[in-house]
Amino acid sequence: MNTKMTKPNIVVLTGAGISAESGIKTFRDNDGLWENHRIEEVATPEAFHANPDLVYRFYNARRTQLQQASVKPNAGHKALSKLEAHIGKNLLLVTQNVDDLHERGGSQNVVHMHGELKSARCGDSGKRFEWLDDFDGTTACPCCGRNTLRPDIVWFGEMPMHMDSIYDALAMADIFISIGTSGNVYPAAGFVQVAKEAGAFTIEANLAFGATNALFDESRQGLATEVVPKLVDDLIAQFN
Ligand code: APR
Numbered sequence: 147m148n149t150k151m152t153k154p155n156i157v158v159l160t161g162a163g164i165s166a167e168s169g170i171k172t173f174r175d176n177d178g179l180w181e182n183h184r185i186e187e188v189a190t191p192e193a194f195h196a197n198p199d200l201v202y203r204f205y206n207a208r209r210t211q212l213q214q215a216s217v218k219p220n221a222g223h224k225a226l227s228k229l230e231a232h233i234g235k236n237l238l239l240v241t242q243n244v245d246d247l248h249e250r251g252g253s254q255n256v257v258h259m260h261g262e263l264k265s266a267r268c269g270d271s272g273k274r275f276e277w278l279d280d281f282d283g284t285t286a287c288p289c290c291g292r293n294t295l296r297p298d299i300v301w302f303g304e305m306p307m308h309m310d311s312i313y314d315a316l317a318m319a320d321i322f323i324s325i326g327t328s329g330n331v332y333p334a335a336g337f338v339q340v341a342k343e344a345g346a347f348t349i350e351a352n353l354a355f356g357a358t359n360a361l362f363d364e365s366r367q368g369l370a371t372e373v374v375p376k377l378v379d380d381l382i383a384q385f386n
Contacts, residue, residue: 153236153385154320156229157312157346159337160241160248163326163353164222164370168247170212174328181208190302202282205297209263212245213278222325222370223251225378230255232382238315240308242327242334244299257308259334265298274298306333319346323377326370329356338362351377 162172173180180188181204187193188204211217230237230253239256241248244263248256261267266277266285273289277298287294300306316322322341329335338348338361350362351373359365366373 153233155315155318156233156237156321156323156381157315157319157337157341158226158229158237158239158323158325159327159334160226160239160243160325161327161334162243163328164241164374165220165243165245165247166326166353167220167222167369167371168245169214169217170243170245170247172326172328174330185302189299191304194296194301198283201297202280205263205299206280206282208244209278209280212263217245217247219247219251220371222374223247223253225375227252227254229378229381232385238312240312240315240334240337242331257311259300259306259308259312261297261299261307263297263299266295267298269294269296309333312337313340316340316346317344319344321349321381322346323349323351324356324358324362325351325374326353327356328354329358349377 166172171181173185183204188201194201226239235255237255239248239253241256241258242260244258244261246264264276264278265274266281267274268287268289271289275288281295283293285295316337319341322338324338335358338358342348342361348362349364350359351366353369355365355367366377
């Protein structure tokens with residue numbers, strides 16, 4: 147990409163790869179197991195129905211891990227907040243990650259399409275509450291007082307969040323950047339196609355290129371902590 151632009155509209159999609167070097171395991175890089183579980187054991191409504199204790203325990207452990215001192219935003223997260231500092235609201239950061247490392251890295255305009263670890267959701271009303279501690283099937287819900295709380299995670303078969311604002315941003319995008327996602331899970335894996343149809347220039351940054359790599363105009367391979375800061379510097383150099 148070599149045309150100079152003034153504050154382009156940019157949509158960035160991130161996946162587990164951007165948080166890998168912060169100590170959070172990816173989903174598909176460990177013999178198909180996610181923290182020793184098959185994804186279907188812990189990330190479907192059916193699994194929650196069949197074995198709620200296991201699913202509560204699993205996400206409680208993930209929430210505890212996220213709050214360990216060793217888990218911190220890395221240079222990839224920080225570079226994206228630097229990009230936002232340059233272009234402001236023209237950047238929408240869409241993450242599939244349920245961690246809060248983008249926010250802790252300084253990003254503000256972030257949407258979590260697959261939910262968030264540090265919140266709980268009422269299974270009846272859908273209301274979401276910031277939640278830093280463990281909870282389970284005996285915890286009273288703040289909105290109804292009953293035991294309706296579930297992890298605020300979008301499981302397989304459920305509708306991702308914020309889709310209207312994501313598709314609005316994709317329709318306006320000049321640049322679409324995918325970082326650290328294997329491109330296996332839709333609708334996120336389809337965003338590159340939507341952005342291309344809207345005329346965006348598309349860039350993939352990844353350790354191992356994902357399933358949709360052929361759709362990208364530019365590909366950069368490497369660790370997120372190395373590739374993302376360089377990409378951000380190259381982009382900023384192109385803006386007036
Ligand atoms: N730097 C950059 N990329 C990396 C790094 C790293 N240090 N380490 C791993 N990766 C890349 C891998 O090459 C892979 O392409 O990160 C990607 C991780 O892929 P997945 O584990 O499939 O994670 P993701 O694409 O985010 O999964 C999507 O699937 O299970 C669901 O809801 C869950 O949001 C998740 C969704």
